[in-house]
Structures are given as structure tokens and as C-alpha cells.
Amino acid sequence: PTSMAFYLLSTLGGYVVTSVLLLKCPTLVHKKKKQRFTCRHISHRGGAGENLENTMAAFRHAVNLGTDMLELDCHMTKDGHVVVSHDDNLRRSTGINAKIADLRYSELPPYLCKLDVSFQRECCCEGGDDKRIPLLQEVFEAFPNTPVNIDIKENNDALIRKVSELIKQYKREDLTVWGNAHKKIVDKCYREFSKEIATVSSFKKTIFFLSFFFYSQTAPYKQEKKILFVVKLPNTWLKKLEDPQKLTRSQKFITWLADVLLMRKSLFDHLTARGIQVYVWVLNDEEDFKRAFDLGATGVMTDYPTKLKEFLAKYVP
Template sequence: MIPILYLVLPTLGIYIMLSIFFLRRPHLLHTAWAPTFPICLAAHRGGSGERLENTMEAIKNSMAQRADILELDCQLTRDGVVVVSHDKNLSRQSGLNKDVDSLDFKELPLYKEELEIYFSPGHFAHGSDRHMIRLEDVFQKFPRMPTIVEIKEKNEELIHKVANLARSFDRSEITIWASEKNSIMKKCKAANPEMPTAFTILRSIWILLLYYLGLLPFVSIPEKFFFCFLPTIINRTYFPFPCGWMNQLSAVVTKWIIMRKSLIQHLRDRGVQVLFWCLNEESDFEVAFNLGASGVMTDFPTALRHYLDKKEEPRAPASST
């Protein structure tokens, strides 16, 4: 037993030192890659805290705040139109208890006059524009605006239509595939491999496991975006579980697991942009950027723009006495 320990312990020590060394110097193992469009301000659902979500008015408002990227969800209508809509069922958004794919585009209802902001419970968004829009409308009006397109269901027609829209507007490199599920992401990548991808839930868990095992520096990372919730918003503005104690426990556990500066820095050094969602308060912006995040996804682009501009303000020189 003792001779084995003499062999195992030095080997383990060397492995740990090498892991830490390459975690901090990934350029020695991997080709450096710089983002073509760095992101600080990502507008969630087009900026759903200041105007009605996913409307052209919300997107224009976010553009006025110099948003770096839009985050949009897509559904497919009965007549094959890709529309920007978070929900498949229209009850929450419009009060009509029908699915998007059961209606033609011209039959889609208006949004309600006010919508509760999901990540700011008790607060409501309003706007003069209540129309649902096509993804094509967004690409046509803002052809060079980077956009995250989240696909929620394994709908191959929807996936191929999004892929073809990105190609036809010559914007594959600035249109990002996002999905929670590996099976959907696989189909997205096959439909348009030129579009960058974000981590799925399973891939995110896998990356965290590799990080804690010390193996992360030695594996390839094809994804270019890591969208992650900020654990400190759990049980405050984000309630993933119906029970309070489960939310409290998940906040503690995920805070310990995810909030690691060395992990975030390593991903960024590997060319992965790390964005925390969905943050709507200045204190949360501060936490995210102090952790080393590339950017923040928010419902309130104006609030985040004010925060970013304030951080960039040059400090007045100290007066001499």
C-alpha cells in the first residue's frame, strides 16, 4: 500500500499543478480567439422591462441604448412564418389560449396592454406597440445587429427557416444559436454550422465538472457563448422552484459552484463570452462584472447603459493642496 502511495501522490500533485498552470495559461494549449463583437449589454426579449417584450418598439429602444446584442425567442406559425415570441401558447402574452402554430401570422393577436416582467416580479412593462413581429423584420431593419435566437422545441422546420434567414441576410456569423437541450442544438448546428453556438444546460454542467476535475484546460470548447444565471438572484428575482427552501438551497449551492473568477477568466481566455442573466438591478450588474463577466443580459437596457457609462466616466484628478 505504501509503495503505491509513493507513486500516486506525486503523480496527483503533478497533475494538479499542471491543471492550475494551464487553467491560467490556456494560450499555451489552445489558439487564441478574440470575439468579433464583444458584448456588454444584451437586451433580454428585446428589452422587455422598458417596452412590451419582443416588439419592434422594445428593440428600437434597446438600440437607442447602444445594446450590443438582442436576445429573442422564436416560434413558427401555421403558415410557416418565424415569429419572435417567448411562449408557444399565447395566453400570458395576449390572453388568447391558443398556440402560435395553430394560427396564421395575420391571425396573431396583439400583446396585452401590460405584461409582468418575469425577472422583476410585481413590475409591469407597457408600450404603444403591441404587435408580434417576424424574425425577418428584425433582420431586415437591423441587418448588422448581433442576435441570439433561442430555439425551445425540436421543430426542424423552424430550425431550418432560422438557418436560411441568417444565410439570406448574410449574417450567419452574428446570429447565435441558443437552446437548453443538446438534441435541439445538434439539429441547429447541422442546419447552419456557420452560426456560433451557446452552451446547452448539459454542456454547461459538463464544463463545470471538467473545471472541478482539473480537466478543462485539456479539452476543446466549440461554443463561443456561455449564458448563465447569476446565483445571487435566486429567491429574489428568480424563483426556479415552487418551494422557498428549495430556492434558498439552490442559491447557496449554485453560488458556491458557479461564482468562480478563475472559471470565468479561463472561458474568456479561450474566446468564450460569459454573460449572466437576467439582471435588472445595479447591485447585480456590479456582482457580475466583478466576477469577470463579459456582459450582462437585462430587461432594462437603459439601466445597464447608465451603469456602464458611469463605470467608464474618467475620474477627476485629485486637487493639489
């Protein structure tokens, strides 16, 4: 029994030591993934706090500021056009209770003059003259050299296929990231264009990697096909709720615990060393920007591109 216990402890100790070594030096077992682009400044929906979300005016504003990447959302119209819009139903954004999939592109109504900023409580954005829902190809044509993160909002094979065709048509394989928070959509995107386009890991898989693989000491051995993780800071989300006080003590504790356990600089540094980018979304306050970059995040996604640009100008990592 004593020799068996010694053997087990020795084996476990050796495994832990090896895991820690590989966590610090992952390229000993993993070839570093080639990064086609590295983005620190990412404009969520083009910058939904400074212009109406997902409009060409928002995208132009962000690009003129020098954003590294535009984030946008896609749906497909009844007549097969890929449009840039977050919601499948247009009630919130246009006041018209209709689904994009049930309308032709020519029938799409304009955006309302004022839209809430989804990730900034009690804030809204008043737009200018541009209230038109644009086509994805317009974005590609207007910003041929700007990386774009495309959120495929529907589990729709035709939509995924059409987006991939547009990416090929405009030769944007090296300038595109696509996916969704849901695994089924991510898997379809990866199968459609597995090697050519960077695919975002699903939210569920990201959390699983950040928790199980890290704390089981297996993260250094885990092969990862995706080259980009998108994560959120759990404590930050408390500030986004309409009434954070309605959370129970147990819910607050779970959120705090998730933040403590998952937001680990050692893990962020490990992923970076392997060439896996980590983007944090959606952050709109300077204190959150700082925390994300201090943790080792590759980039931050924000509704306020001007605010993030000003922060980065004075931030010294």
C-alpha cells in the same frame, strides 16, 4: 507500498500543478477562439421592462440606446413564418388561448397593453402603440449591423431550418448567436450550421462544465466547440420567485452552495482567455450587474437596457 504511494502522489501533484498552469494560461494547449463580436450590453426580449417584450418598438429603443446585442425568441406559424415571440401559447401575452403553430401569421392577435416582466417580481411593462408580433426577417432588415441572440423555443426541425435560411439570406452568419437551454435543440442548431453561426451551449452542458470539469481539474484539457456560455447567478434567482420564503432550508442551502461553487472568477477568466464568451442572464439590479462583471462575465442580459447602460457608464472593471 511506500514507493507506490510516492509515485501516485507525485503523479497527482504533477497533474494538479499542470492543470493550474493551464487554467491560468490556456492558450498553451488551446488556440484562442476568434470572436466575431463581443457584447457587454444585451437587451433581453429587446428590453421587456421598458417596452412590450419582443416588439419592434423594444428593439428600436434598445438599439438607439446603443445595446451591443438583441436577445429574442422564435416560433413558427402554421403558414411557415418565423415570428418573434417567447411563448408557444398566446394566452399570457395576448389573452387568446391559442398556439402560434396553429395560426396563420395574419391571424396572430396583438399583445396585451400590459405584460409582466418575467425576471422582476411584481413588475410589469405598459406598452405604447406597438403591440404587433413581428417577423424575424423584420428584425434583420431593421438592424442589419446589430448582433442578435436567437432562442429557438421549439424542438422543430422546420423552424431551425427556416431560421438558418433567413440568416443566410440576410448574410448574418457573423452577427448571429442561436441555441436554447435544452441540449437537443442546441445539437440540432450546431449540426445545421456548425461552423458559420455561434452556438450557445445548453444549460445542462454549461452547468456540467462549470462544475465537473472545473473541480476535477480537467477544464484546461476540455475541448469546447461552442464559443458562448449563458449562465445565471443562483442566488439572484431567489429574488425572482413569487414567494422566496416558501423554499425549504435544503433548497436554500443548495442554491447557496451552487452559487459559491459555480460562480468562480478563475473559471470565467479561463473561458475568456480561450475566447469563450460568458453571458449572465437575466439581471435587472445594479448590484447584480456589478457582481457579474466583477466575476469576469463578458456581458449581461437585462430587461432594463437604460439601467444597464447607466451602470456601464460609471462602472470601472
